[in-house]
Amino acid sequence: MVVELKNIKKSFGRLEVLKNISFSLKKRERLVLLGPSGCGKTTLLRIIAGLETFEGILIKNFKKIGYVFQEPRVIPWKTVYENLKFVEDDDKKIENVLKSMKIHEFKDYFPNKLSGGMKQRINLSRALVTEPDLLLLDEPFSSLDIHIKWNLLNDLIKEWNNRDLSLIMVTHDIKEALMLGERILILSNRPAKIIKEYFNVKALSEKSLIKEIVELWNERR
Numbered sequence: 001m002v003v004e005l006k007n008i009k010k011s012f013g014r015l016e017v018l019k020n021i022s023f024s025l026k027k028r029e030r031l032v033l034l035g036p037s038g039c040g041k042t043t044l045l046r047i048i049a050g051l052e053t054f055e056g057i058l059i060k061n062f063k064k065i066g067y068v069f070q071e072p073r074v075i076p077w078k079t080v081y082e083n084l085k086f087v088e089d090d091d092k093k094i095e096n097v098l099k100s101m102k103i104h105e106f107k108d109y110f111p112n113k114l115s116g117g118m119k120q121r122i123n124l125s126r127a128l129v130t131e132p133d134l135l136l137l138d139e140p141f142s143s144l145d146i147h148i149k150w151n152l153l154n155d156l157i158k159e160w161n162n163r164d165l166s167l168i169m170v171t172h173d174i175k176e177a178l179m180l181g182e183r184i185l186i187l188s189n190r191p192a193k194i195i196k197e198y199f200n201v202k203a204l205s206e207k208s209l210i211k212e213i214v215e216l217w218n219e220r221r
């Protein structure tokens with residue numbers, strides 16, 4: 001087990017955000033938490049990353065976290081290469097990840113010269129270059145066009161194949177969840193709780209899954 005949550009609860013003042021969240025992540029698993037906007041997904045990731053207080057039990061069995069934010073948090077006055085150098089000194093590791101994430105040819109560019117998809121490639125590379133064993137992804141692809149999203153997710157899965165990496169992505173995007181997840185947990189509207197679990201995601205039909213999830217979110221408003 002890489003991480004285990006038992007009855008995690010979180011409120012901001014009187015606003016109840018998370019209600020008894022329990023799940024665990026296996027080693028090398030790709031888990032997606034799929035929930036509607038504003039249900040508490042970022043809060044949950046921040047709790048796992050140790051950035052937020054909470055009630056309940058969190059068992060951490062990982063060494064290093066990589067965190068990819070919703071918006072590309074690149075440093076604008078540093079080049080692509082310098083953005084990675086900021087977190088990792090080993091040039092060989094930087095070269096390798098820039099190549100595998102397909103931004104090597106842009107390594108001397110400043111981020112503002114690059115598209116949103118390319119900026120997210122920098123973000124992902126920066127998270128991966130430090131060789132985390134747990135990668136947390138906070139809807140990093142939600143604003144991207146479907147073909148860019150598809151290519152990026154596929155490159156991420158290739159990276160995952162070559163690394164000792166477990167990952168948790170939170171998203172409200174059903175397609176994105178289906179592309180990346182091996183297992184999907186469905187969160188309710190706020191306060192978020194787990195209302196359904198899908199194993200063996202590949203065997204599911206996208207259309208029926210979308211219908212089922214939308215019905216779940218509608219009935220629990």
Ligand SMILES: Nc1ncnc2c1ncn2[C@@H]1O[C@H](COP(=O)(O)OP(=O)(O)OP(=O)(O)O)[C@@H](O)[C@H]1O
Nearest residue numbers: 012015017035036037038039040041042043044172
């Ligand atoms: N530090 C904070 N103080 C007060 N309220 C907060 C704080 N952080 C988040 N919230 C509130 O908690 C709720 C859940 O926020 P969170 O960002 O976790 O949801 P989310 O599912 O990630 O949303 P989105 O899909 O829009 O990114 C929101 O109503 C938000 O306004």
